[in-house]
Amino acid sequence: MEMELIQGNEAAVRGAINAGCNFFAGYPITPSSEIAHGMAELLPKFGGVFIQMEDEIASISAVIGASMAGAVAMTATSGPGFSLMQEGMGYAAITESPVVIFNVMRAGPSTGIPTAPSQGDAMQARYGSHGDYPIVVLAPASVKDMYYLTVEAFKIAFRFSTPVIVLSDEIVGHMRESVALPPLGEIESYEKRAKNLIDGRRRHRTGLVHTENGLPTTDLEEYEKLLRLLFAKFDDFRPMVRFEGEEGVLFVAYGSSYRLAKSSAKLLAEKGVSAGILKLESLFPFPEDAVRRYSKKADLVVVPEMNAGQVVKEVERVCCCRVKGVSYFGSLILPEKLVEIVEGEL
Amino acid sequence: MPREVNIRIAGTGGQGVIKAGLVLAEAFALEGKNVVQTQSYGPEARGGASRADIIVSDDEIDFPGLRRVDYLLVLHDSAYRKYYPQVDGETHVIYDSSLVNARRGLGFPFTETSIREFGTPLFANMIAIGALTAMLGLQPEKVEVVIQKRMRKAEENVKAFRIGFEMGRRVTKPKVVSHVVKPYILS
Numbered sequence: 001m002e003m004e005l006i007q008g009n010e011a012a013v014r015g016a017i018n019a020g021c022n023f024f025a026g027y028p029i030t031p032s033s034e035i036a037h038g039m040a041e042l043l044p045k046f047g048g049v050f051i052q053m054e055d056e057i058a059s060i061s062a063v064i065g066a067s068m069a070g071a072v073a074m075t076a077t078s079g080p081g082f083s084l085m086q087e088g089m090g091y092a093a094i095t096e097s098p099v100v101i102f103n104v105m106r107a108g109p110s111t112g113i114p115t116a117p118s119q120g121d122a123m124q125a126r127y128g129s130h131g132d133y134p135i136v137v138l139a140p141a142s143v144k145d146m147y148y149l150t151v152e153a154f155k156i157a158f159r160f161s162t163p164v165i166v167l168s169d170e171i172v173g174h175m176r177e178s179v180a181l182p183p184l185g186e187i188e189s190y191e192k193r194a195k196n197l198i199d200g201r202r203r204h205r206t207g208l209v210h211t212e213n214g215l216p217t218t219d220l221e222e223y224e225k226l227l228r229l230l231f232a233k234f235d236d237f238r239p240m241v242r243f244e245g246e247e248g249v250l251f252v253a254y255g256s257s258y259r260l261a262k263s264s265a266k267l268l269a270e271k272g273v274s275a276g277i278l279k280l281e282s283l284f285p286f287p288e289d290a291v292r293r294y295s296k297k298a299d300l301v302v303v304p305e306m307n308a309g310q311v312v313k314e315v316e317r318v319c320c321c322r323v324k325g326v327s328y329f330g331s332l333i334l335p336e337k338l339v340e341i342v343e344g345e346l
Numbered sequence: 347m348p349r350e351v352n353i354r355i356a357g358t359g360g361q362g363v364i365k366a367g368l369v370l371a372e373a374f375a376l377e378g379k380n381v382v383q384t385q386s387y388g389p390e391a392r393g394g395a396s397r398a399d400i401i402v403s404d405d406e407i408d409f410p411g412l413r414r415v416d417y418l419l420v421l422h423d424s425a426y427r428k429y430y431p432q433v434d435g436e437t438h439v440i441y442d443s444s445l446v447n448a449r450r451g452l453g454f455p456f457t458e459t460s461i462r463e464f465g466t467p468l469f470a471n472m473i474a475i476g477a478l479t480a481m482l483g484l485q486p487e488k489v490e491v492v493i494q495k496r497m498r499k500a501e502e503n504v505k506a507f508r509i510g511f512e513m514g515r516r517v518t519k520p521k522v523v524s525h526v527v528k529p530y531i532l533s
Contacts, residue, residue: 003375003376003378004372004375005368005371005372005375005381005383171384171410174384174385175382175383175384175410176368176371176381176382176383176384177380177381177382177383177407178371178374178375178379178380178381256410259408259409259410260408260409262408262409263408263409266408331411332409332410332411334409334411334413335408335409335413336413
């Protein structure tokens with residue numbers, strides 16, 4: 001693998017192609033459009049299908065349909081399109097359709113600032129569709145992550161027969177980094193046959209609550225059983241977290257804010273304050289055990305987020321120590337500024 | 347070159363600022379450096395000043411934004427007015443003396459040279475990248491490889507780059523104001 005300069009969204013495209021993706025339906029939207037552009041260019045060359053749909057509702061529907069027909073399918077969007085896709089996401093969750101959904105987050109709500117980054121869709125990614133359902137959300141923090149977490153998203157989608165959201169943001173999607181990635185066309189091998197709860201039986205797919213044979217039911221015992229089984233599938237899910245640094249101040253961070261946290265931890269270390277970073281690569285199912293375990297050794301837990309404070313509430317829920325959320329909007333703050341805030345808390 | 351260099355290239359729409367940034371960033375990547383490149387997008391890019399930022403480092407780059415500017419290359423007066431206030435005494439300011447009224451820095455007639463040599467201002471960006479390459483101590487061969495790979499009219503662009511590289515090489519101390527030329531107004 002040789003070094004090259006590649007954009008985050010381009011790395012996601014390569015990751016998808018190398019994960020065997022052969023179907024993309026989407027509607028271009030800043031700052032995710034480069035993913036659609038790349039898939040439009042490359043999918044036909046790899047025997048796949050690219051469709052530009054009339055909107056994001058149609059896009060997610062086409063992706064779920066393709067997935068049910070056996071395709072390795074994905075779509076990519078940003079905030080406004082992600083909102084339109086929510087109903088489809090619930091449908092993908094209850095029908096256990098293995099699909100990958102990219103959300104390259106931009107400043108919201110509504111049309112917001114199309115070119116400004118944000119992490120404002122974190123909880124929407126988890127809870128955006130109505131009803132109870134489990135979902136997997138991955139959060140890339142670099143161009144390298146955009147490649148590897150995309151590949152991982154497809155593997156998880158098939159292993160757990162579930163929709164997987166890759167929650168990126170404008171910074172990670174648009175920036176270019178020097179990186180050594182597997183070349184385009186180096187296809188990953190993994191089991192692409194989804195094993196859902198009605199697998200092996202006569203297949204009927206519905207968004208209605210269904211029994212093991214896939215047919216609708218209003219029986220409340222069956223309803224509870226379905227929900228419990230849907231959630232229980234993720235008992236085997238291994239959270240993807242990485243700890244770096246020292247005990248002391250603990251930054252819990254994901255996406256582009258991880259880069260800010262890491263830089264800030266180094267600045268703190270230079271000032272003689274020991275600090276570490278827990279990087280959440282899988283944001284949901286929320287890595288409760290890991291966050292609890294690492295926070296036990298921490299004097300202070302800091303959660304920097306490009307939103308009004310979302311994942312910090314999950315962190316507060318599982319930590320016993322003091323938790324400080326730091327919010328900023330439309331761009332990262334300088335590490336020097338975050339360090340100043342942290343020092344004010346010590 | 348120091349362990350980390352922060353470069354901002356700025357100009358106005360149509361001057362090839364983003365392309366210039368990409369070429370330089372990729373050349374550093376080929377040299378084995380860690381590189382992060384970002385740029386202005388959308389309305390910000392269309393409405394006047396546009397910019398490409400490059401961080402080059404021997405170490406892993408954590409924070410992806412510029413925390414200071416070591417080299418500011420400005421190709422247009424509007425960009426100079428927007429970004430000059432953000433520099434400090436340590437920043438090397440390099441500007442297109444054909445188009446920029448600068449108070450401080452090192453001026454080169456990039457646009458005039460492009461018009462003289464190629465009959466169009468289109469190659470001013472590669473002439474500027476040539477000059478910057480010489481000052482940064484980056485291997486010119488690496489940049490030429492990228493130009494050949496990424497750019498249309500590669501032959502002219504390489505020629506433009508070499509002209510700029512010679513301009514830059516003649517200057518050893520970038521902080522000295524070499525010459526200030528009357529601004530050239532594009533018709």
